[in-house]
Amino acid sequence: MKILVTGGAGFIGSHLVDRLMEEGHEVRVLDDLSAGDMKNVERWLGNGNFEFIKGDMRDPEIVRKSIRGVDAVFHLAANPEVRIGSQSPQLLYETNVLITYNLLEAMRKEGVKILTFTSSSTVYGDAKKLPTPEDYAPLEPISVYGGAKLAAEALISGYAHTFGFRALVFRLANIIGERSNHGVIYDFINKLRRNPEELEILGDGTQRKSYLHVSDTVEGMLHIFEHFRKGGRTFDVYNLGNEDWITVTEIAELVSEAMGLRPKFRFTGGVDGGRGWKGDVKIMLLSIEKAKETGWRPRMNSYEAVRRTLRELLKSV
Structure with a gap:
């Protein structure tokens, strides 16, 4: 497949890029390097299956240019710092919700049909049920970060059902x-x-x-992505944790x-x-029973x- 990884020079994103490249996919990375580092992907520079685009996803034209010709998108770009929500809610909105909207619009216009999004356990807030399953309600984030992740999830679900593409969401525990x-x-x-x-x-x-090691995280994402691709659901959510x-x-x-x-x-x-x-x-x-039913476990x-x-x-x- 030809895959776009947003935030692909970041922590989780670069490990995902490594696995996708090792499996023989064509990988395009879009990253503004605000949280990522070129050192994380430098081993792939010069490889014919790898392309890097430095760009800010708040610019819709950069997003649309990056998405052209790809089969699937793994959307990991975001500001990863939960604590910034109390300091700069606008930045969290722009680097989680706005960039996701720009990506969804580009997918709609370019006809890209499958999206994987890394959300967060913070969407559950102070859950009264532990381990917390994916169908827990009400979702009541207690941070602006968690609220921004939940808003992005909702936008993705709405776009997928309205415009006929498929979307997979991972709610991640603490990834290390x-x-x-x-x-x-x-x-x-x-x-x-x-x-x-x-x-x-x-x-x-x-x-x-x-806490979940990044190697187990990437393994889970790719295993469940293949499971999701073979299924028929328009939109689905999986917890990944321990x-x-x-x-x-x-x-x-x-x-x-x-x-x-x-x-x-x-x-x-x-x-x-x-x-x-x-x-x-x-x-x-997090409850990971649903993920385990696909055959994955940390x-x-x-x-x-x-x-x-x-x-x-x-x-x-």
Whole structure:
């Protein structure tokens, strides 16, 4: 297939590009490099099956130019930072909702018939049912980031049903691994390199969430994409996460151990009952039963994913 990957120089996107290229697809990447890095895809430069377009998806013409001639789109471009929602809601709207609208319009005009979108567990908000299944309701995001992801999902569903193409949505748990440049593990490593004696931990440390390694994430996306392609649904949603979870304090202990340090932990206390920041979902565990029914399951649990990510990031960060 000829596939467009938006955000393909980013953390998850570049790992997806690697797999698609290794499988022999033609891959075109559209990325403005605001969160991505050319180093993540440089191994493919000069390969006849690879094309890179630097461009901002807020420009409809760039999006339409990028989508011409492709068979499918994997839409991963977004601002990945949940916390920015309290600082710049407009930027979150533009880099999640507006760019998705521009992509959908380009798909409609160019006749592209299949879209895969990476959404987020944050669309569930403080779910009262754990593990949380895809049909949980009401969806009540507590961050602008989660609201923007849910708005993008709704637009995608509306366009797919109205204009006759098919769309697959993945609601992702916390994705970690090599090339990540944000998130709690990355932050802890950098904080301890600055001050090995003390580690600031946002919130009360009891935040408990599911973590999935990026290799398992990409494997799940491509496996379920093939399952979806062979089916007949216009629009479908799958959670991708792990069946266990881990606290922020436990992650801090693993990071400290991996770095050979014994820092004093200083908890900020957080907001709204120990959250790291306003809009932080304190407890998250996704049901992955639907994904498992397709034959996929993660190879690593949350603890194993954190340990592997530590090995990877300590080599590169």
